[in-house]
Amino acid sequence: MRHRSRLVGMWQIRFTRQAQKDARKIYEAGLQKRVESILEILRENPWQPPFEKLIGDLSGACSRRINIHHRLVCQVMEPEKIVKIIRMWTHYQ
Secondary structure, three states, rough: OOOOOHHHHEEEEEEOOHHHHHHHHHHHOHHHHHHHHHHHHHHHOOOOOOOOOOOOHHOOOOOEEEEOOOEEEEEOOOOOOOOEEEEEOOOOO
């Protein structure tokens, strides 16, 4: 676990159960480094472009492209400084 002082100014990352399942697929597909770089950006500033605000069932969430087929979908919880990772595999299926 991270030391409390390292979290000052940084956002916490939390994963839904679905995102945890998706992490296995990400690893098997060889996309782990790309996802780790996105997570680092989210820890520093979740509003750093490029990202896309989603509509419909995922209204209030945003996504970042992992590759041409897959996106990381997250919800930014502003007051708590938490970024909840909802999906890390395609959200079109």
